[in-house]
Amino acid sequence: MYFPKYRLRRLRRNETLRRLVRETRLAVDDLIYPLFAVPGLSVRHPVPSMPGVFQLSVDELVQEALEAKALGIPAILLFGIPEAKDEVGSGAYARDGIVQRAVQEVKSRVSDLLVITDVCLCEYTSHGHCGVLRGGEVENDATLELLARTALSHARAGADVVAPSDMMDGRVAAIRDTLDENGFSELPIMAYAAKYASGFYGPFRDAAQSTPQFGDRRSHQMDPANSDEALREIRLDIEEGADIVMVKPALAYLDVITRARLEFDLPLAAYSVSGEYAMIKAAAERGWLDEPRIMMEVLTAIKRAGADMIITYYAKDAARALNR
Numbered sequence: 045m046y047f048p049k050y051r052l053r054r055l056r057r058n059e060t061l062r063r064l065v066r067e068t069r070l071a072v073d074d075l076i077y078p079l080f081a082v083p084g085l086s087v088r089h090p091v092p093s094m095p096g097v098f099q100l101s102v103d104e105l106v107q108e109a110l111e112a113k114a115l116g117i118p119a120i121l122l123f124g125i126p127e128a129k130d131e132v133g134s135g136a137y138a139r140d141g142i143v144q145r146a147v148q149e150v151k152s153r154v155s156d157l158l159v160i161t162d163v164c165l166c167e168y169t170s171h172g173h174c175g176v177l178r179g180g181e182v183e184n185d186a187t188l189e190l191l192a193r194t195a196l197s198h199a200r201a202g203a204d205v206v207a208p209s210d211m212m213d214g215r216v217a218a219i220r221d222t223l224d225e226n227g228f229s230e231l232p233i234m235a236y237a238a239k240y241a242s243g244f245y246g247p248f249r250d251a252a253q254s255t256p257q258f259g260d261r262r263s264h265q266m267d268p269a270n271s272d273e274a275l276r277e278i279r280l281d282i283e284e285g286a287d288i289v290m291v292k293p294a295l296a297y298l299d300v301i302t303r304a305r306l307e308f309d310l311p312l313a314a315y316s317v318s319g320e321y322a323m324i325k326a327a328a329e330r331g332w333l334d335e336p337r338i339m340m341e342v343l344t345a346i347k348r349a350g351a352d353m354i355i356t357y358y359a360k361d362a363a364r365a366l367n368r
């Protein structure tokens with residue numbers, strides 16, 4: 045059937061019709077809100093390159109978690125900036141580490157909010173790399189044990205889900221084994237499965253103070269040019285025991301999200317990273333973009349590409365818009 049009998053514009057004539065035929069529906073249930081915990085009391089330190097994002101002391105972080113919960117956001121994702129850093133990132137797996145304290149407080153003060161913890165060493169190492177170094181290189185196998193210890197300490201603190209973001213080979217299996225051996229066989233792993241070495245992480249490194257002191261992360265994070273390899277990464281993480289897999293970043297990698305969606309049937313997360321957020325914020329500040337509209341368009345696009353859940357610094361704003 046062709047024009048003039050067939051007219052696609054018929055179903056776009058008004059919002060009620062458009063609502064009826066809409067294919068993708070973003071929901072508050074899809075949102076995960078990332079938060080940064082720092083030592084201290086009543087600390088609410090703005091991250092300059094991410095307007096609206098703060099480094100929060102645990103007491104302030106609890107308030108933020110309560111607010112997220114009140115808006116209906118199902119989960120937060122915790123990062124920590126420790127008091128002190130060292131060569132082996134001990135703060136990452138310290139029983140009273142910053143994330144461990146934040147998890148305990150949030151779990152005891154906020155009910156029915158999932159606490160997901162980021163598992164990596166780069167915020168905790170003095171050199172800012174994601175693992176232990178040997179000869180200036182991140183040593184894969186020696187790092188696995190520390191990552192597993194970190195995940196276990198988060199589990200003991202009460203985390204609902206652990207999310208390894210380091211991109212070491214074999215880390216999901218190492219974490220799964222350690223959790224299972226220690227009575228946490230029910231605890232899910234959300235694996236940063238296809239994580240790219242991306243320039244879009246720039247503002248995050250301000251927030252998490254995790255910029256490598258030398259070199260970069262291209263030896264373990266993925267080359268932005270590859271997507272077949274992303275499927276291999278995801279497949280391996282699933283075989284190692286991941287319960288949820290993630291593509292990161294989101295906006296410049298929608299094709300990877302779609303390929304992952306078509307290839308695998310696990311819940312799929314996408315991380316709309318700091319640079320994606322900062323680009324919109326900066327353009328909106330100059331009056332070049334309509335921020336609320338772009339926010340929803342981008343989040344809807346990530347969902348349309350195939351993501352089941354979206355980690356976004358816009359989680360509260362998006363939840364407010366969706367609740368309206």
Ligand SMILES: [Zn+2]
Nearest residue numbers: 164166174210
């Ligand atoms: Zn890292």
